[in-house]
Amino acid sequence: MACLTQVVSVITPVHLPSIGYLADAYASLAAQDMPDGWGWRWLVQEDGRTGAVADALPDDPRISVGVGRPGGPGVARTLAMERVDGPLVKVLDADDQLTPGVLARDIATLTAHPSVGWSTSRVLDLLPDGSTVGFDSDPPAGPIACGDVHAFWLANDYRAPVHPATLCLRTDVLFALGGWMALPASEDTGLLLAASTITGGFFNAETGLLYRKWPGQVTSQAAHREPAEHATRMRIIERRVRALTALNTTITLS
Incomplete structure (x- = not known):
């Protein structure tokens, strides 16, 4: 076995209703074919203390x-950051599955583009019957300039052009932003918008994630789209982006 010199830390928050999907998430992670010298660590963080x-x-x-302590997925993810080891952090929700080769593609992208701070991938919805559904509005494959995600988000009813559940970030970018936002939902969107404000990103057109749709999914609950709270979350994310822009905090990556 080759000696590992670099690690991708894969962060997964989990609450009791989604525990049953962890086996599929693990299988998709264990099947990844990693580049020479690279490995992964899976940082699973329970949103609670049931054990x-x-x-x-x-x-x-x-x-x-x-x-x-229970605090939602953003809090769980941020607590898992204490155990991060290595230059890259990959997002994987407990009920989702990575597609073959996605970690190698993320590594290749961020190695080949040193000025890029994060990468994302195409997503397919994984339906309860096992079928998948894609989208026809993906951006062109390649670099995404600072500010482009924010501009699209504003012009399209707070919908980002790339999926935050596929993020792979440089560890320094994640820590510089303080991790995930302390919101009851949309904390991953908040991180995507913030990261895309301070550094350019990259979109890989090859599918990188199967995004499971199921009745217990947090984003499928009525509370997730409750108008007043949703508007509040979007305003907070927007103010963070504008503050970062005003501070001229664009990161130069070495």
Whole structure:
């Protein structure tokens, strides 16, 4: 076995209703064909302290499990940051699945483009019957300039041109932004918008994620689209972007 010199930290928040999908998430991670010298660590963070998550995971030394007070997925993700080891952090929700080769593509992208701080991929919705549905509004493959995600988001009813559930970020970018926003939802959108304000990104047109649709999904609940709270979340994200822009905080990556 080759000696590992670089690690991608894959962060997964999980709450009790989604524990049953962890096996599929793990299988998709274990199937990744990593470039020479690279490996992954799976940082699974329970949004709570039941301890049930550890019992649902296989015995794999690459898995690290954490627990904490319930606070939602953004809090769980941010708590998992304490265990990050390596130059890159990949997002993987507990009920989603990576597609073959996506980690290698993320690594290749961020290695080949040193001025890029994050990468994303095409997404397919994974429906309950096992079928998948794609989208016809993906951006062109390639670099995404600072500010482009924000401009699209404003012009399209707060819908981003790329999916935050596919983010792979440089660790320094993630920590510079303080992790995920302390919001009850849309915290991943907030991170995407902030990252795309301070550094350019990249979109890979090859599918990188199967985004599971199921009745217990947090984003499928009525509360997720409750008008007053949704508007509040969007305004907070917008003010963060405008503040970062005003501070002229564009990062030069070395």
